[in-house]
Amino acid sequence: MSGPPARPLGAEARAEIARLVGLYEHRQSALLPALFVAQREHGYLSPEALAGVAEALDLPVSEVASVASFYRLFYLKPVGRHVIQVCTNLACMLNGCAAVVRRFGERLGVASGETTADGRFTLRTVECLAACEEAPAVLVDEDRWARVTPGDIDRLLERYP
Amino acid sequence: MATDPAVRTVTLTIDGRAVTVPPGTTVYQAARAAGIEIPIFCYHDRMPPLGACRMCLVKVDRMGKLQTSCTLPAADGMVVSTTDPEVVAGQEAILEFLLINHPLDCPICDKGGECPLQDQTFRWGPGRSRFVEAKRDFAKPVSLGPVLTLDRERCILCWRCVRFGEIIAGDDALKGFERGFTSEINTPFTLPVESKFIGNTIAICPVGALTSRTYRFRARPWDNEPVPSTCTHCGLGCAVWFDVRGGEIVRTRAREAPAVNDIWLCDLGFFGHDYVASGERLTAPLVRRDGRLTQASWEEALDLVASRLRAARDRAPGRVAFLGGRRLSNEDALVAARLFGEVIGTPHRDHRVDAPPGGASLEVAWGLRAPLEEIARGDVFLLVGCDVTEEYPILWLRMKAAVDRGAALLLLHARRLEVRRHARWERLVRADRLAAETGALADALERGAAGPPPGLEAAVAAIAAGRRVHVVVGRFALDGPGGSAVLAAAVRIAEHSGGVLHVARGKGNDIGAQRFGLLPGAGGWPAPEILRRAAAGDLDVLYVAGSDPATAVTDRSAWDAARRGVGFLVVHEAFLSATAEAADVVLPSLVLPEKDGTVTNLEGRTLPLRAAVRGPGAARGDREIFSLIAARLGALFTYGTGDELFEALRAATPGVEAGAILPVAPVPARLAGDVPAGAVAAGAGGGSAELILATIDHLFTQGATTGRCRGITALAGAPHCLIHPDDAARLGVEPGALVELATGHGAVVLQARVTDVTAPGQVLLPRGFDAVSAYALVRWPHAVVAVTVRPLVAAAAGGAP
Amino acid sequence: MAAVFRQTVAMLRGLLITGRYLFRRRVTAPYPDVKPPVAARFKGRHWLTLYADGLERCVGCELCVIVCPSQAIYVKAAENTPERQVSKGERHAEEFQINMLRCIFCGFCEEACPTGAIVLGHDYELAGYTRASMIYTKGMLTEPYPGASGRDPGREV
Secondary structure (H helix, E strand, O other): OOOOOOOOOOHHHHHHHHHHHHOOOOHHHHHHHHHHHHHHHHOOOOHHHHHHHHHHHOOOHHHHHHHHHHOOOOOOOOOOOEEEEEEOOHHHHHOOHHHHHHHHHHHHOOOOOOEOOOOOEEEEEEOOOOOHHHOOOEEEOOEEEOOOOHHHHHHHHHOOO | OOOOOOOOOEEEEEOOEEEEEOOOOEHHHHHHHOOOOOOOOOOOOOOOOOOOOOOOEEEEOOOOOOEEOOOOEOOOOOEEEOOOHHHHHHHHHHHHHHOOOOOOOHHHOOOOOOOHHHHHHHHHOOOOOOOOOOOOOOOOOEEOOOOEEEOOOOOOOOOHHHHHHHHHHOOOOOEEEOOHHHOEEEOHHHOOOOOOOHHHHHHHOOOOOEEEOOOOOOOOHHHOEEEEEEOOOOOOOOEEEEEEEOOEEEEEEEOOEOOOOEOOOOHHHHHOOHHHHOOOOOOOOEEEEOOEEEEOOHHHHHHHHHHHHHHHHHHOHHHEEEEOOOOOOHHHHHHHHHHHHHHHOOOOEEOOOOOOOOOHHHOOOOEOOOOHHHHOOOOEEEEEOOOHHHHOHHHHHHHHHHHHOOOEEEEEEOEOOOOHHHOOEEEEOOHHHHHHHHHHHHHHHHHHHHOOOOOOHHHHHHHHHOOOEEEEEEHHHHHOOOHHHHHHHHHHHHHHOOOEEEEEOOOOOHHHHHHOOOOOOOOOOOHHHHHHHHHOOOOOEEEEEOOOHHHHOOOHHHHHHHHHHOOEEEEEEOOOOHHHHOOOEEEEEOOHHHOOEEEEOOOOEEEEEOOOOOOOOOOEOHHHHHHHHHHHOOOOOOOOOHHHHHHHHHHHOOOOOEOOEOOOOOOOOOOOOOOOOOOOEOOOOOOOOOOEEEEEOOOOOEOOOHHHOHHHHHHHOOOEEEEOHHHHHHHOOOOOOEEEEEEOOEEEEEEEEEOOOEOOOEEEEEOOEOOOOHHHOOOOOOOOEEOEEEEOOOHHHOOOO | OHHHHHHHHHHHHHHHHHHHHHOOOOOOOOOOOOOOOOOOOOOOOEEEOEOOOOOEOOOOOOHHHHHOOOOOEEEEEEEOOOOOOOEOOOEEEEEEEEEOOOOOOOOHHHHHOOOOOEEEOOOOOOOOOOOHHHEEOHHHHEOOOOOOOOOOOOOOO
């Protein structure tokens, strides 16, 4: 599988996690922000990154991996440069997200959960982006797109080289 | 019943019956106390309630919805129904829901026949399901290491196994992953599970999601005849059931014993029984003829042994010596002591085969000085050179319970312990610094207000504040350099804190051997001296039973010299061990799961053994062999039944009662060899001692017995040593590469594990791997030697160097 | 005189009954030259049946063992491997023995079997010269080819 080589957590990330630990009463409380720090550094949460977070927080690796697997915004596999997340929950489904997902799939040549061969996009479906009033909602990286129709998709993809 | 006004109670009505319970009791517990059954899955009485499975629904008056009785505290005047039609409908609905994704593959599931989900579906289930859609589909079965099989489709997500890892064992081995519909129990990345207690999760899993790989498909519960006995691996004497099918132990289960193992076992206990049924068991006596061991009849072998013993005795009784006892029962030890002490009259008997000369192991009686239940109430645990989970796993469960209630765990060792996450203070030192560090801790405590040296503050504060301090000294500390100094310092710490000093030393039935006469008599030699005298030609017959000195003696060359020097070596063995291979006569003996009798655990508690299976071929029990030899020497031991023998034990040692503790001898207040920390033996070429070698204990090993247990052998992995990353980088040792460890006395080749579990400047070598003898590298009187590490280029990567 | 007469009448009456049967249809059969037919649901010798593709139906679950009122069945299960797939799924019977001396042909095993593996056939000529020969092993019990026992190998259970 392509993607960044597995490596331990860098010194900068470790220092940032150490800073985060100081902000909370319990070490466990720093787990989510620490996971984001590790993911920013590596692009995804490799087994080594999770082990690094566990060591920095003095938590069992199993607990760190368990928490990371619970949240959709943590990636346990390498992802593309841009991550497209299409909501498929109730409001979005009623407003036609299926067509949006299908159009993304055709346009990128990947199924949900897969990354394009050039490593540019990863397509995922998610449950609820908390934007039901703007259904169907799509999140690309950290940008939220409202009322997306299949026709919008070509233009949308062009914005993310 | 006497009523104490201070103790308030609550009275509630369950199914029309008034039940009175202490406050804080849950409705479920109250119902159970009253004999009313409520079905449960997630609740387990050794763990706090969770309320995950919803199976225990009850109806409570004036509460709108059905309540989960396992999480609902009983209150005065509460009116509860467990049989209301609403409750029945609720329970049926929950079971129908739990079964939605359950594959119902009971015919091929190992839990079938002893499965709470099966039983409760039968009793409380709806009988049919409305769910016709496709069930959740997982890859199965998934192997999580050598002993555990995971089937996620069967899992009902009760979290018992996860909570066991968090609350009871503290190893967090299994966790929940993903969420919602895709939730699953697993290890991170489905890697082999890392735990010493995982067998317990198999036992408490209420469905067939976690099953044993070694027991897989071997029997149904109705095939098995359970035999209550005692586990004889680590020496804590956990109560077990041996499940026997067709004359073979197919699995071991924990038997409830609140004072010892409660309801738990370690994985060595769970999976360490295969050796009994090994095809390599000795089935006939072997006698050396023309330099080769050949099969002989019992008559011939016993006559030969008796004649050599008689000849030696006639020369001088002291020309016979006896070694061993760890794998003997109390009764065996008693009869052996009578044979050698009374009939032959030699004082040279010792079970402490793996104790080095000059080590503190020979200065003090082995064993715990307080019951396990009292240890569980401790508030400070100082472990000096004792790797509790590797040596006495069930002892750790007691400590874990106390640590969760706020007790302080203090660790002082030459290796990092896997329980260090639970420790308040940890000190990792090189083996040759252990004595100095323990001494410094004792000094700091005694100085009190003067202020402890840096690094010791937390430990000193914890011990000073402790009211029930337990100091545990392990084999590593006792037998390491300056073992006497460690022991002396530990005595000072225990005395200063008013605590208890435990000598965590002894495996199998060592304590029983110590108690029933397998210790040097008046003028007798301890084990190392027996070996030295044997090498010097002072012995005619060396008799070994219940031990394998060739692998256990901590200096291989000392054993080899003893073997060469002694005229006649008799060995009781179940396998053709290294000792048996060198013997003149090998008598095939039974192993402990094949014996009736008793053993003594580390607390000094007398525990029952019951023969689960018959021995192979012509193998005989050790005490029977001793009696037959005694008869040939003119002494008739007339022990009829096991009861008579137990009476003899009680007569020999007043205070011995079945199941009760008779404390081991107290630790002497002043110790003989209170010497400063010993120096390390010089290295191979007289070089600088920059790397030292020390042997450590592992729970999973590859010895004569453990090497013949499939699960244990696989858990142990390849023989390996532990090297610190700094040393590995300096020496060019890659993780997992083969290295040659060489001392002036020998060399071994094994795998290097690069880890900061060991201190810099120190290579740790697990003992108990017979293929790679740690003790070939050691030469007495030094327990720790300088070592050179040479990385070997892997053959595949360009030929041998 | 009267006694002689009474006895003669009684004998003739008896002969009359015998004579009546001389001209009725015969109910006995000259076994073993002629084998009497058995009912469709007769419970005779057991077969371990196969699926149409030749895989064994038996998964070694031992439900027949626990249900057997005369404790005539012994099963030892083992795991299927990719190299040796004996039955469908994970588990198969490595050993399967029925002690025909103990069996009372009640058919409970057939009823308990969740996969329809064990069926009771029509063969009732089950005799032997030794006790050992009356313990039928898996090789003897398994039907030689799918459907050999007379049961449809394509049936579900």
